[in-house]
Amino acid sequence: MYQYFYELTGSVIISTLITAVFPLVNVLLVALLGVYLERKVSAWMQDRVGPNRAGPFGLFQTVADFIKMLQKEDATALDIDKKLYNIAPVLVFAGSFAVYAVIPFSSKLIGSEIEVGLFYALAVSSFVVAGILMAGWSSNNKYSLLGAMRSAAQIVSYEIPTALVVLAMVMFLGTLSLSKISEMQTAYFWNWNILGGAEFGLVKFLLIPFMVVGFVIIFISTLAEVNRTPFDIPEAESELVAGYFTEYCGMKWAMFMLSEYGNMFAVSAIVSILFFGGYQSPFGYLGNTLGIEWLIPYEQAFWFILKGWFFIFVQMWLRWTLPRLRVDQLMTVCWKYLIPYAFVNLIIIGIITLL
Amino acid sequence: MNYYDILFYLFAIITLVSAGFVVTTRNVIYSAFFLLFTFFGVAGIYVLLAADFIAVVQIMVYVGGILILLLFGVMLTNKITNVDIRTGTGNLLPASIAVGLLMGALVSVMIYTGWKVQPGEVPDTSIKQLGALLITDYLLIFELLGILLLIALIGAASIARRDKE
Numbered sequence: 001m002y003q004y005f006y007e008l009t010g011s012v013i014i015s016t017l018i019t020a021v022f023p024l025v026n027v028l029l030v031a032l033l034g035v036y037l038e039r040k041v042s043a044w045m046q047d048r049v050g051p052n053r054a055g056p057f058g059l060f061q062t063v064a065d066f067i068k069m070l071q072k073e074d075a076t077a078l079d080i081d082k083k084l085y086n087i088a089p090v091l092v093f094a095g096s097f098a099v100y101a102v103i104p105f106s107s108k109l110i111g112s113e114i115e116v117g118l119f120y121a122l123a124v125s126s127f128v129v130a131g132i133l134m135a136g137w138s139s140n141n142k143y144s145l146l147g148a149m150r151s152a153a154q155i156v157s158y159e160i161p162t163a164l165v166v167l168a169m170v171m172f173l174g175t176l177s178l179s180k181i182s183e184m185q186t187a188y189f190w191n192w193n194i195l196g197g198a199e200f201g202l203v204k205f206l207l208i209p210f211m212v213v214g215f216v217i218i219f220i221s222t223l224a225e226v227n228r229t230p231f232d233i234p235e236a237e238s239e240l241v242a243g244y245f246t247e248y249c250g251m252k253w254a255m256f257m258l259s260e261y262g263n264m265f266a267v268s269a270i271v272s273i274l275f276f277g278g279y280q281s282p283f284g285y286l287g288n289t290l291g292i293e294w295l296i297p298y299e300q301a302f303w304f305i306l307k308g309w310f311f312i313f314v315q316m317w318l319r320w321t322l323p324r325l326r327v328d329q330l331m332t333v334c335w336k337y338l339i340p341y342a343f344v345n346l347i348i349i350g351i352i353t354l355l
Numbered sequence: 356m357n358y359y360d361i362l363f364y365l366f367a368i369i370t371l372v373s374a375g376f377v378v379t380t381r382n383v384i385y386s387a388f389f390l391l392f393t394f395f396g397v398a399g400i401y402v403l404l405a406a407d408f409i410a411v412v413q414i415m416v417y418v419g420g421i422l423i424l425l426l427f428g429v430m431l432t433n434k435i436t437n438v439d440i441r442t443g444t445g446n447l448l449p450a451s452i453a454v455g456l457l458m459g460a461l462v463s464v465m466i467y468t469g470w471k472v473q474p475g476e477v478p479d480t481s482i483k484q485l486g487a488l489l490i491t492d493y494l495l496i497f498e499l500l501g502i503l504l505l506i507a508l509i510g511a512a513s514i515a516r517r518d519k520e
Contacts, residue, residue: 012358013358081384084384084385084388114407115407115482116407116408116411116482119408119411119415120411122415123411123412123414123415123418123419124414125419126414126415126418126419126420126422126423127391127414127418129419129423130388130391130418130422130423130426133423133426133430134388137384137426137430145430149427149430149431152423152426152427156419156420156423159419176482
């Protein structure tokens with residue numbers, strides 16, 4: 001993608017900007033359709049109809065909401081810390097958008113093919129934590145601060161099981177580059193890592209149960225990292241009003257929502273790259289069968305976005321099914337269950353890989 | 356001047372200006388948040404030096420770990436919802452003498468050392484070489500560091516438990 005635009009325009013800056021626009025459009029679409037889908041999914045789960053007035057099936061509801069939000073007055077409380085209060089939403093969004101620099105949407109559509117991609121994706125999410133703490137503290141509101149503290153503690157704790165599963169996968173695959181990981185799981189679903197990777201043999205069948213355990217652990221812990229129910233205690237509306245963004249309104253609040261949905265897609269993408277083949281199609285490519293080479297990257301982008309949306313749907317499904325955890329239960333799940341299981345899983349996958 | 360030079364100066368300015376604010380601002384929370392930008396600038400410079408792994412580790416450890424810990428410390432030890440957390444400066448004369456001496460030493464080392472300059476290709480990634488070095492040449496130090504961190508962890512846990520009894 002970058003290479004193509006570089007040849008077309010001959011300028012580093014312009015081609016980089018064009019390459020960066022695609023993930024941004026993706027994030028905006030995810031937020032726009034994600035809010036709509038969330039409303040519809042919650043309505044289905046609770047036997048309601050959901051939004052159905054604006055446009056066909058209520059599809060333009062989020063657009064209408066967005067236009068409403070643009071016109072809102074930027075009301076702020078008196079005793080806030082103005083500078084930090086204004087920087088925080090930008091920092092949170094920057095942190096969640098930075099992950100997209102390394103996510104391969106297809107074999108051609110990738111921002112940067114750096115070797116440390118996976119590690120980078122884990123690292124830049126720490127800017128989100130700093131941003132959340134900034135937002136909570138500068139609001140000068142105890143609910144905001146409590147929400148921010150809870151959120152930071154939660155994200156920092158759940159980074160450990162995530163990192164342990166990622167470590168196990170890196171040991172198995174031998175690379176940190178997200179594009180190489182996707183490339184290794186070739187275009188049929190039995191070659192995906194959840195089914196033991198592309199190499200056929202005894203190792204593949206031994207690995208399957210431990211891959212499933214790894215997937216469950218990383219799915220739970222990434223769910224906690226994006227503050228979704230059942231782990232949404234940072235913004236538990238019945239206890240903390242809205243957590244760290246209680247004092248925000250209008251477009252600044254929209255930035256937080258945008259980064260939440262951006263994060264949801266990003267973690268879905270990383271889970272699907274690690275275990276579900278990334279951009280690889282489950283049934284082979286139409287482009288190969290018909291002999292049209294240029295179709296393949298488009299097919300890959302289609303499958304990738306479909307997988308991302310599938311996991312977003314699962315996240316919503318869980319949100320409207322499960323009740324919220326208490327703070328102590330949350331920490332128990334992380335430190336007493338997920339981390340020991342992740343450690344055992346790491347050791348077993350390591351031994352099987354050595355076989 | 357090519358793009359890399361512009362990027363280098365950009366990151367250098369971010370690092371220096373925010374580091375300046377870290378020491379001059381009177382609000383501890385501001386210092387902590389300016390530290391975020393300092394770490395970010397340093398990570399950018401590491402990237403320009405083709406040390407990709409170190410750059411990501413810099414963000415992971417310093418922003419994700421140490422800075423968050425620092426913020427927690429500042430926020431929880433002061434009056435929690437008070438915006439006015441201030442610091443003063445003391446011992447100006449001895450501090451400036453000590454810092455001046457240290458800076459003089461560093462600058463003279465920088466100028467008078469015979470740096471080994473070798474033309475070479477910038478490698479695509481530094482992970483493979485780093486990993487190989489860590490489990491061959493520097494194995495003992497690596498293991499010792501692991502044990503040291505484990506001791507620190509156990510110590511922290513035991514201190515935290517003792518308070519409750």
